[in-house]
Amino acid sequence: xxxxxxxxxxxxxxxxxxxxxxxxxxxxxxxxxxxxxxxxxxxxxxxxxxxxxxxxxxxxxxxxxxxxxxxxxxxxxxxxxxxxxxxxxxxxxxxxxxxxxxxxxxxxxxxxxxxxxxxxxxxxxxxxxxxxxxxxxxxxxxxxxxxxxxxxxxxxxxxxxxxxxxxxxxxxxxxxxxxxxxxxxxxxxxxxxxxxxxxxxxxxxxxxxxxxxxxxxxxxxxxxxxxxxxxxxxxxxxxxxxxxxxxxxxxxxxxxxxxxxxxxxxxxxxxxxxxxxxxxxxxxxxxxxxxxxxxxxxxxxxxxxxxxxxxxxxxxxxxxxxxxxxxxxxxxxxxxxxxxxxxxxxxxxxxxxxxxxxxxxxxxxxxxxxxxxxxxxxxxxxxxxxxxxxxxxxxxxxxxxxxxxxxxxxxxxxxxxxxxxxxxxxxxxxxxxxxxxxxxxxxxxxxxxxxxxxxxxxxxxxxxxxxxxxxxxxxxxxxxxxxxxxxxxxxxxxxxxxxxxxxxxxxxxxxxxxxxxxxxxxxxxxxxxxxxxxxxxxxxxxxxxxxxxxxxxxxxxxxxxxxxxxxxxxxxxxxxxxxxxxxxxxxxxxxxxxxxxxxxxxxxxxxxxxxxxxxxxxxxxxxxxxxxxxxxxxxxxxxxxxxxxxxxxxxxxxxxxxxxxxxxxxxxxxx
Numbered sequence: 001x002x003x004x005x006x007x008x009x010x011x012x013x014x015x016x017x018x019x020x021x022x023x024x025x026x027x028x029x030x031x032x033x034x035x036x037x038x039x040x041x042x043x044x045x046x047x048x049x050x051x052x053x054x055x056x057x058x059x060x061x062x063x064x065x066x067x068x069x070x071x072x073x074x075x076x077x078x079x080x081x082x083x084x085x086x087x088x089x090x091x092x093x094x095x096x097x098x099x100x101x102x103x104x105x106x107x108x109x110x111x112x113x114x115x116x117x118x119x120x121x122x123x124x125x126x127x128x129x130x131x132x133x134x135x136x137x138x139x140x141x142x143x144x145x146x147x148x149x150x151x152x153x154x155x156x157x158x159x160x161x162x163x164x165x166x167x168x169x170x171x172x173x174x175x176x177x178x179x180x181x182x183x184x185x186x187x188x189x190x191x192x193x194x195x196x197x198x199x200x201x202x203x204x205x206x207x208x209x210x211x212x213x214x215x216x217x218x219x220x221x222x223x224x225x226x227x228x229x230x231x232x233x234x235x236x237x238x239x240x241x242x243x244x245x246x247x248x249x250x251x252x253x254x255x256x257x258x259x260x261x262x263x264x265x266x267x268x269x270x271x272x273x274x275x276x277x278x279x280x281x282x283x284x285x286x287x288x289x290x291x292x293x294x295x296x297x298x299x300x301x302x303x304x305x306x307x308x309x310x311x312x313x314x315x316x317x318x319x320x321x322x323x324x325x326x327x328x329x330x331x332x333x334x335x336x337x338x339x340x341x342x343x344x345x346x347x348x349x350x351x352x353x354x355x356x357x358x359x360x361x362x363x364x365x366x367x368x369x370x371x372x373x374x375x376x377x378x379x380x381x382x383x384x385x386x387x388x389x390x391x392x393x394x395x396x397x398x399x400x401x402x403x404x405x406x407x408x409x410x411x412x413x414x415x416x417x418x419x420x421x422x423x424x425x426x427x428x429x430x431x432x433x434x435x436x437x438x439x440x441x442x443x444x445x446x447x448x449x450x451x452x453x454x455x456x457x458x459x460x461x462x463x464x465x466x467x468x469x470x471x472x473x474x475x476x477x478x479x480x481x482x483x484x485x486x487x488x489x490x491x492x493x494x495x496x497x498x499x500x501x502x503x504x505x506x507x508x509x510x511x512x513x514x515x516x517x518x519x520x521x522x523x524x525x526x527x528x529x530x531x532x533x534x535x536x537x538x539x540x541x542x543x544x545x546x547x548x549x550x551x552x553x554x555x556x557x558x559x560x561x562x563x564x565x566x567x568x569x570x571x572x573x574x575x576x577x578x579x580x581x582x583x584x585x586x587x588x589x590x591x592x593x594x595x596x597x598x599x600x601x602x603x604x605x606x607x608x609x610x611x612x613x614x615x616x617x618x619x620x621x622x623x624x625x626x627x628x629x630x631x632x633x634x635x636x637x638x639x640x641x642x643x644x645x646x647x648x649x650x651x652x653x654x655x656x657x658x659x660x661x662x663x664x665x666x667x668x669x670x671x
Contacts, residue, residue, distance in 0.1 A: 033071050073140065095114060134299045211258055314336050330440060331356050352429065362446070378407075382428070384428075518533035652664075
């Protein structure tokens with residue numbers, strides 16, 4: 001009656017429709033139609049459920065592992081699609097279509113893909129358990145209704161005997177039909193694509209549209225919504241023997257605009273199958289028509305995939321460059337490639353798959369936080385790994401898996417960064433799961449500080465308080481590295497800041513080179529003879545001439561006329577080595593005085609030393625040889641004597657003074 005017994009658990013009671021039942025088993029008696037699962041095998045035979053189909057009702061009770069099965073056997077008379085709808089009220093049950101062996105006997109073979117209705121635990125709901133599958137004319141099939149599936153799932157309050165008492169209510173209603181027009185026979189009732197592949201049948205379809213590839217073929221309709229991401233919708237009917245055409249439209253039914261169509265595939269497969277790839281924008285919804293180009297077709301399989309290209313930062317080499325310092329970024333791993341080729345397993349988590357990469361440069365030194373924490377983050381499991389180095393030669397420096405409080409599977413990495421260092425950040429998905437939404441990567445890091453206002457970050461400024469310098473340089477912070485003389489040495493350490501040739505005064509002082517031109521060990525500035533390696537002062541002889549005193553007489557050879565004569569410094573009258581003695585004091589040295597003892601003579605002359613060469617009478621004959629020194633006409637007395645001329649008038653040889661005949665020659669002086 002549906003009235004709870006005293007103490008019974010409370011539960012929802014659904015009012016069913018009384019009979020007629022096709023149930024052939026007693027409520028708790030012997031199994032008579034449990035199909036291939038009972039011995040002997042038992043079936044309830046039904047007519048082929050051709051369109052408009054048939055409805056059967058029964059009570060497939062079940063509790064935990066004790067379940068009742070109602071098996072309905074039929075032979076297909078046409079090759080078409082069977083549609084099965086199972087409605088359950090108080091019970092949980094499942095309808096399963098299987099193929100029997102020839103003649104309709106066991107064993108039964110499960111179809112591939114499995115033709116089973118979905119499971120549910122909602123009470124008092126109809127039309128939510130459906131399945132469609134192809135059947136072939138002449139083959140035998142069985143539809144098994146299995147009771148008690150998931151009987152102890154929510155809701156907890158259950159009734160013995162499959163969650164509902166029997167009475168006048170039925171436990172399930174099974175509807176089967178073969179050859180009905182497909183539910184998506186027209187555009188307005190298009191089926192939304194959810195899983196791939198999708199089985200379809202055009203045998204009983206009508207025409208509700210056209211395309212440039214097929215103007216009037218029978219068709220069925222589907223829709224697809226791209227969602228949040230742009231990508232490419234790939235469609236094909238590969239494996240189908242029906243000559244199909246695939247057309248994709250934009251717009252609403254009644255005002256569709258053809259985007260593209262294809263009749264015969266050439267890449268994924270070949271004719272008569274079709275294939276089509278259409279790029280879609282994020283959020284774009286399209287309508288898909290699968291039509292029959294030539295009559296006689298029926299079943300097809302529509303395989304589809306919506307391919308979203310991997311993000312631009314799918315690999316380390318194409319990492320997204322983030323602003324320095326604190327920032328946020330979208331880390332969308334949903335469509336990243338499952339396996340990275342640029343990073344090893346992280347130290348904190350070896351099970352990772354999809355990842356995206358970021359390049360970030362620190363502004364300051366100190367603690368930085370990298371996280372995917374926050375109430376708005378997706379309920380998923382992230383891993384953050386931090387690296388230094390270059391792609392291909394990365395070095396892991398930090399890693400975190402699950403340190404966020406909210407969400408608990410988010411990542412939070414604390415790491416002390418160094419100033420102006422480039423890091424690579426890898427945000428990856430734990431395991432092989434695919435996240436439902438992008439992560440937000442949060443970076444909280446030391447900021448930019450410029451204490452002296454010189455435009456250089458303090459952490460890079462070697463003189464953070466000196467606006468004129470960013471490194472101590474040679475002179476240190478606060479002192480300019482000025483090089484006034486341009487010699488390459490800063491003034492602060494240059495002993496001669498105005499002398500480009502010296503950095504220290506040295507011996508000669510600034511402005512004067514410490515040159516030793518003659519290499520004598522005395523710098524030119526102190527060397528009186530800078531080009532004479534033997535002298536540092538001119539001395540007596542001057543530069544270039546040695547002050548040698550060969551004879552040791554105290555007079556250098558350069559001014560000593562007799563450098564080897566210690567007694568003389570000039571040759572004098574006698575020459576070096578000979579004393580200039582003047583014995584007779586006549587002013588002529590003895591060495592050149594022919595009469596060294598005659599002060600009146602320096603040569604013997606005609607008269608000899610000691611005798612004067614006086615010519616008293618001026619006749620050219622000195623007195624010493626002049627017999628008549630006072631007679632200028634005579635140098636000897638002759639016949640006449642001094643003072644008297646020896647005139648011989650008559651030429652007879654007898655001077656006149658003695659000639660008895662002066663005028664007459666008379667040599668004999670004869671009378």
